[in-house]
Amino acid sequence: MTMVGPHRFTVGQQVEFVPHRFDGNIPRGPYTVVRQLPGSDTDREYRVKHQRDGHERVVLESQLRGGPAAVFS
Numbered sequence: 621m622t623m624v625g626p627h628r629f630t631v632g633q634q635v636e637f638v639p640h641r642f643d644g645n646i647p648r649g650p651y652t653v654v655r656q657l658p659g660s661d662t663d664r665e666y667r668v669k670h671q672r673d674g675h676e677r678v679v680l681e682s683q684l685r686g687g688p689a690a691v692f693s
Contacts, residue, residue, distance in 0.1 A: 627656045627664050627666070627681070628664070628681055628684075628686070629653050629656075629666060629681070629684060629686060630653065630656075631653050631654065631655060631656065632652065632653060633652070633653045633686065634650055634651070634652055634671070635650075635651055635652075635653060635668065635684045635685060635686055636648070636649065636650060636651070636684065636685045636686075636687065637649065637651050637668065637670075637677075637679060637683055637684060638683055638684070638685060639683065640683060643683075646677065647670060647672075647673065649670065649671070649672065650670075650671040650672070651668035651669060651670050651671060651677075651679075651684075652668065652669050652671060653666050653667075653668055654666075654667045654668060654669050654676060655667040657678065659680070659681070663680045663681055663682050664680070664681040665678055665679065665680055665681070666678070666679055666680075666681065666684065668684070
């Protein structure tokens with residue numbers, strides 16, 4: 621069993637959500653990390669809040685990208 625390291629993103633950090641192929645109509649774009657969740661042994665999970673519609677979602681670390689806030693505007 622492969623263990624993943626610590627979370628890559630911190631609470632309050634702005635990230636970009638990039639949906640996987642079967643994620644339906646979850647909007648891409650800028651989100652804020654609200655909480656770090658334990659997740660599985662292969663991919664951490666986060667609760668994130670969409671910066672435009674205010675909805676919170678649980679997403680995998682592999683679906684997030686970090687970067688300067690200006691990139692997501």
